[in-house]
Amino acid sequence: MKRNSRLLYYVLCISLLSSFLIGGFSYWLLRQHIIGEARDRNNLQLDFVNASTTYFEHSQKRLINELLKNNDGFYPELTNGFMLLRKQSELLGKRNKGHSLHLASLNPLNPDNWADNEESRIINAFQKNPQQLKIQEGLIRKNNDVLFYTATPIRITGNSCLNCHGAPDNAPRAQIILYGRDSGYNWQKNTTIAAAIAYVSVKNVISEARKNALKIFAVSLVCFLLSFTAIFLFFDRD
Ligand code: HEC
Numbered sequence: 001m002k003r004n005s006r007l008l009y010y011v012l013c014i015s016l017l018s019s020f021l022i023g024g025f026s027y028w029l030l031r032q033h034i035i036g037e038a039r040d041r042n043n044l045q046l047d048f049v050n051a052s053t054t055y056f057e058h059s060q061k062r063l064i065n066e067l068l069k070n071n072d073g074f075y076p077e078l079t080n081g082f083m084l085l086r087k088q089s090e091l092l093g094k095r096n097k098g099h100s101l102h103l104a105s106l107n108p109l110n111p112d113n114w115a116d117n118e119e120s121r122i123i124n125a126f127q128k129n130p131q132q133l134k135i136q137e138g139l140i141r142k143n144n145d146v147l148f149y150t151a152t153p154i155r156i157t158g159n160s161c162l163n164c165h166g167a168p169d170n171a172p173r174a175q176i177i178l179y180g181r182d183s184g185y186n187w188q189k190n191t192t193i194a195a196a197i198a199y200v201s202v203k204n205v206i207s208e209a210r211k212n213a214l215k216i217f218a219v220s221l222v223c224f225l226l227s228f229t230a231i232f233l234f235f236d237r238d
Contacts, residue, residue, distance in 0.1 A: 004236065011232065015224035023217025030209035034202055038148035039137065042198035045101055046152060049088060049196070053081045074174030085196070086112065098201035103154070105194035109165070109175070109184030118142070119151075119197060126153040126192045139202070146203040154194040156187050165193075 064078050076083045082103060089101035104115035106123055115123055118140050126133055136151045156162070164171050168181035187193050 007232070011225075011228040015221055015228060018224055019217050019221035022220045023213050026216045027209060027213035030212060031206065034205050034209060035139075035148060038200045038202050039150060041099065041200045042137070042148065042150035045089075045092070045099060045198040045200075046150060046196060048092075049085050049101060052088060053085050056084055057081050074172055074178065076175075076178075083110075086110070100199045102197045102199070103194055104197055105154075105184075107183055107185075107187065107193065109179045111183075113194070115195075116142075119195065122149075122151045122197065123153075123192060123195050126151075126195060130155070130190075130192060142199075145201050146206060147199045148202050149197050149199050151195045151197040153192045154196060155192050156189050159189065162187065162189065 061079060061081070068075070068079070077087075085101075086103055089103075093100040102119065103113050104119035104123065105113045106115055106120060108114055122136050125136060130153070134152065137149060140147055140149060156165070162170075164175060165185060165187040168176060168185045171181075171185065
């Protein structure tokens with residue numbers, strides 16, 4: 001009897017441990033799959049906005065500037081690639097719930113582009129390691145949601161940027177009227193001043209994965225216990 005109860009105890013322990021391993025491994029696999037999917041979605045988001053901004057910068061902007069040559073007005077909607085990017089991302093996010101793109105900056109012209117704490121940490125990391133660090137990604141909690149983010153740096157590479165983001169006194173007057181002169185200026189050449197950060201919400205899929213892993217754990221526990229009971233009964237029948 002004593003031997004039997006010890007065997008029963010071992011069987012229970014082994015069943016529990018094996019089921020934990022199976023459940024845990026399933027959760028890990030599901031989570032890896034979710035992160036892979038989220039990464040692909042973010043990369044697609046970043047690739048799309050990059051492609052459309054490149055087309056704008058290389059093909060449309062020159063033509064627009066040519067057409068506006070004798071016009072004194074200030075039309076960022078027509079001439080600013082970053083505004084185009086921000087507006088496109090807003091529309092994309094409206095049609096694709098859980099997706100968003102933020103042009104986060106530590107010193108932006110547009111207050112919508114202020115970096116929050118987590119985004120400031122990302123930009124600081126890009127600033128500290130401009131040569132090696134080209135992309136950052138990970139999971140963060142924001143507004144009661146769990147998000148997977150992919151961030152790429154935005155650097156000031158040419159002097160042309162400083163026409164508008166250098167000293168406020170040299171910036172277009174209309175820009176000062178529209179955006180003020182407190183923020184978005186005195187950027188330095190060859191520095192990282194912002195990051196394009198794509199987000200995708202993974203809260204629901206991760207909690208779904210947790211539930212599924214729990215089900216796998218329960219099913220494997222039952223299977224182990226049933227098979228051990230069968231073995232136990234087989235040896236115990238005499
Ligand atoms: C003709 C003026 C002008 C030039 C030149 C210009 N920008 Fe801007 N930039 C703006 C304006 C205006 C905004 C705000 C757009 C908006 O409201 O979304 C802006 C916004 C940005 C933002 C988003 C953060 C913020 O400040 O709101 C980044 C990043 C940025 N610009 C980077 C650059 C870079 C890099 C260059 C050079 C390649 C550049 N800009 C050249 C006027 C300019």
